[in-house]
Amino acid sequence: MMINAPDNISDLTVVKLRGTDGFELWRANIDGSADTFTNQDFGQAIAVDGAGDAFAGGWTTNAQDDSDLTVVKLSPSGTVLWRTNVDGGAADRARAVAVDPAGNAVAAGDLGSGAAVVKLSGATGAQLWSKAIGSGSTAFGVAADSSGNVAAVGSTFHNQSFDDFLVVKLAGNNGHQAWQRELKGGGTGIEEARSVRIDGAGNVIAAGMTDNTGTNGDFTVAKFNGADGTDFSLPDSDIDGITDSADNCPTVSNTDQTNTDAALAGGGASVSGDGQGDACDPDDDNDMWSDAAEATIGTNGLDNCAGTPGTGGDAWPADVNSDSFSDISDVAFLTGNFGAAVPPAPARYDIAPDSPDGFVDITDVARMTSVFGQSCS
DSSP: OEEEOTTSSEEEEEEEEOTTTOOEEEEEEEOOTTOOSSSOOEEEEEEEOTTSOEEEEEEEEEETTEEEEEEEEEOTTOOEEEEEEEOOSSSOEEEEEEEOTTSOEEEEEEETTEEEEEEEOTTTOOEEEEEEEEETOEEEEEEEOTTSOEEEEEEEEETTTEEEEEEEEEOTTTOOEEEEEEEOOSSOSOOEEEEEEEOTTSOEEEEEEEEETTTEEEEEEEEEOTTTOOBTTSOOTTOSSSOTTTOSSTTSOOTTOOOHHHHHHHTTOSSOOOSOOGGGOSOTTOSSSOHHHHHHHTOOTTOSSSSBTTTBOOOOTTOTTOSSBOSHHHHHHHHTTTTOBTTTSOGGGOOOTTTTOSBOSHHHHHHHHTTTTOBOO
């Protein structure tokens, strides 16, 4: 807010009104030392702490043609407790202000060549840290969670897509960037996030606009996982909090994303690791026998060749004698017990169908001969 001051040039102005009838209780005008008709002072945002102190953000001009990002703290009676001007060497502006649980002020806006977030001591106004978001970007909104961590939103410029909807999460203690996400619609127009809130679970919710093919500029709300920035607005078929594009089991809920065969393969075991998580991977070792079938047969469902990973042993159902080949010697084990029930015949010879049927018969021989002459490694 700005109101013309006695010098007829606008000031950053804060006004407190009585809640019952709107009566003006007090007014504070914050004047820049070098404001002019073309470079005026302006109040853009306000936040109030639990003690009733107000934090106003905006900009004041304190050097010719150079506005400063300005935050001022006022007591419940309107007394200025402190004022901090942050000079980034350009048209610096606070566009949003929040108060963290410790009573510190967090301001987001423009500083220098792009967007920035600045954290100030609630007691003194001293700068605790400043974090530049990126050249050509602008910040419009800011919020702090119950741990003091900060989320800021705005827009970031790309030559190919102009301004994109921008969301950034910062550590409360030092401003370290935890993650940054950008949303882009199908159009080529301006896109930006204007407001942000953090819910009780620490997730970040941003509102703004995206440009989409056929509908142009649309009212957009997006929710992001506070820990890693996963966009909850993207499809999540199994509703496990992990979007389909990042989920190793997109249709089966598995929040832990455990993928045992991939881990074993990474450790050098003789298993063909894949991208499927355990919750939806029926054949972990990818040897063409399901995990359930191998449990009945007695082979290792987490190794596709000879052995418990790295030790040697019985792993591939088609390799009865564990020599890494499926050949006539393996077929002979089956034909030597042809027609027998399991038990007394060993379950190891009942390799078909899936699941095994409890007999050593033509289905087992046919399954064995289907891979005849092949080897494993």
